Amino acid sequence: MHNFHAQAGVFYGVGVGPGDPLLITLKAHHLIQSADVICYLANQVGTSQACDIAHISIASRNEPATEIAIPMPMSTDRTAANAAYDLGAKKITEQIKTGKSVVFLCEGDPLFFGSFSYLLERLSDAHECFVVPGVSSVNGAASALQQPLTLLQESFVVMSGRHTDAQLEQALISHDSVVIMKAGRARPRILAILDKAGRTADANYLAYIGRENEEILTDVAQLANQAGPYFSLFVVLRQERNS
Template identity: 65%
Template structure:
């Protein structure tokens, strides 16, 4: 048996973006691959709940063959070692299925390569197996649509930062760029509100939670927002209050 025969028997590792929350934003290609996959994988909490699988629930209706599932239980902790251990275990389980010639589709909220957990599995597997990525609608695009407001126009600059960045980094982005999206607001919400006031961008900001889901929340006047931690799936969109037309 030569190396090519062995490679041909291996399955593909496919990262599929399922969008930010609305099941109807799943692309036709993503739908087809989810329904035809031998194995479905996703991140899950300790109780087995999965945001990505929940978003893609309609894709499983009517699937004729039995699909094996690999739930990668991710501890709710800021300890990266615990997260890395979970990714190691997940990659090992996925590699086992791939080596048996089975395609594994990993479901990822939003886009797989934009703040996506898929990236951590990809770096563990791409040197050994064929990998493919199916893009999904990101939360920043969904936020712009929910607000009916463009992220950038003309020569405006756009920066995307995380609530995990330092106060200095967030301040710098708000001062240097016309439009700023601050992802993963969550626990950092009080710091972000402070940064918006400090840089005089509080009137430029909008706040969104759970975009495209039943519990979606949009706050247009963030000066009224509670000064406490918010949910993980939340972000701020900051754009110029006045824009040129030419």
């Protein structure tokens, strides 16, 4: 098997998976090792979850990469976020124009609720882009629970804690399997909607999947009725499965 090396002047969106560094694909690993520039989102103190996940791949490089940290605002204001992506795209473009290969590290999968999507739309018209899929938190959650997401004719939908109460309730009523991502701040609201839809007993709660501080709760009735971490989700599965 030949190594897959980053090519000059190409922008790569690389999925690093939900948390376990060993779930990074070989293709992503080779790109992280060989790219001239490693780019990632960072919080206000410079910490990057994606970098933390990819630390084995980064540490095994022959020489350090140039790094571009894109600081993201703490607020959910889209104007501020768009400004951060605009600045990140500008910095990436500067590197690509000098013939550098740039890898953007993205938690989970780059194109599944991935921040890479916002950079891709800013860069793809002018530059060559390449995407490496990653293990999403949805798949990571199913593996951690050792439960199939769907069987036979079961329906499956992925929602977000940013959806309205009515949208979440309708999904819980209409579908057998429901994953609700971005559950952090919406956790109390989601718990109330699960109860209203009669799906509390079907629900599982997971946070920081594949990481040292992983949390799995199969009885969400025990879950504190307060906001939780950003990296958390609910997996709602029928107790009586088709088999």
